[in-house]
Amino acid sequence: MEREPSFEKTKKGEKLQGEATWPAGELRHYLRALAYNTPEKNFCLEKDKFPQQIVLSHAWHEIFNRMRAATAEDAHERWAMIGVNTDRDRLYVSRDFVRAQKPRSDIDAESMLNKVVAAFNRQIPHLVGDIHSHPQFGFRLLEKWLGQDCFSLRDFYSFLYPSEYAPSFGAMFLVGPNENRVVFRSRETELLPSAFDEQLFESIWQNRDLFTIRPNIAIARRYRLVLYGGKPGQTLMRLFP
Ligand SMILES: [Zn+2]
Numbered sequence: 410m411e412r413e414p415s416f417e418k419t420k421k422g423e424k425l426q427g428e429a430t431w432p433a434g435e436l437r438h439y440l441r442a443l444a445y446n447t448p449e450k451n452f453c454l455e456k457d458k459f460p461q462q463i464v465l466s467h468a469w470h471e472i473f474n475r476m477r478a479a480t481a482e483d484a485h486e487r488w489a490m491i492g493v494n495t496d497r498d499r500l501y502v503s504r505d506f507v508r509a510q511k512p513r514s515d516i517d518a519e520s521m522l523n524k525v526v527a528a529f530n531r532q533i534p535h536l537v538g539d540i541h542s543h544p545q546f547g548f549r550l551l552e553k554w555l556g557q558d559c560f561s562l563r564d565f566y567s568f569l570y571p572s573e574y575a576p577s578f579g580a581m582f583l584v585g586p587n588e589n590r591v592v593f594r595s596r597e598t599e600l601l602p603s604a605f606d607e608q609l610f611e612s613i614w615q616n617r618d619l620f621t622i623r624p625n626i627a628i629a630r631r632y633r634l635v636l637y638g639g640k641p642g643q644t645l646m647r648l649f650p
Pocket residue numbers: 541542543560561564
């Protein structure tokens with residue numbers, strides 16, 4: 410029989426709600442709990458119950474720093490999946506990153522899918538999130554302009570698209586040149602209708618204060634997402650809500 414999840418109960422819901430900070434280790438518990446999500450049952454936290462700060466363990470920093478360094482070296486984006494095993498008691502982050510074929514271009518979907526299938530075959534069937542990097546352009550001002558530390562419209566589109574293969578998906582991490590960011594789906598998040606086209610999504614959100622954090626926040630507000638950011642090596646601070 411399948412055990413019910415219960416991040417809130419096991420972690421003492423009342424404590425969690427009022428708690429301003431998730432200590433190191435809490436993020437891992439939450440991501441594991443996401444593996445219980447199904448299209449019918451939603452175990453994402455309500456958006457107001459997310460903490461103000463998320464302390465990252467050494468293991469997360471190590472992954473983010475390694476991905477940032479690899480991306481800085483050749484300007485190829487990297488991608489890693491975050492999965493949970495069949496018993497839902499272990500979190501798994503792929504150590505060998507998928508690399509984009511060309512500099513400053515997207516990672517092809519097939520390479521990512523291969524990783525997910527390989528993990529599935531190793532008893533890691535629940536895809537709860539992923540991590541990807543954005544390359545830098547060498548000029549600090551240009552990077553700011555190009556919003557490399559922000560999620561792109563394409564990132565949000567894929568995050569909000571309801572994939573039947575990944576009903577547990579709930580967290581997208583970004584390793585930017587100067588920042589770590591993460592966006593979570595909340596209990597209140599509505600995903601896009603499955604017929605919603607990427608070009609339509611982009612046309613709706615394009616040209617809204619491009620190249621700043623503001624479009625990311627506008628999208629988070631519209632879809633009731635929870636957004637965090639922090640400098641490399643530091644605690645993630647809630648940016649929205
Ligand atoms: Zn991206």
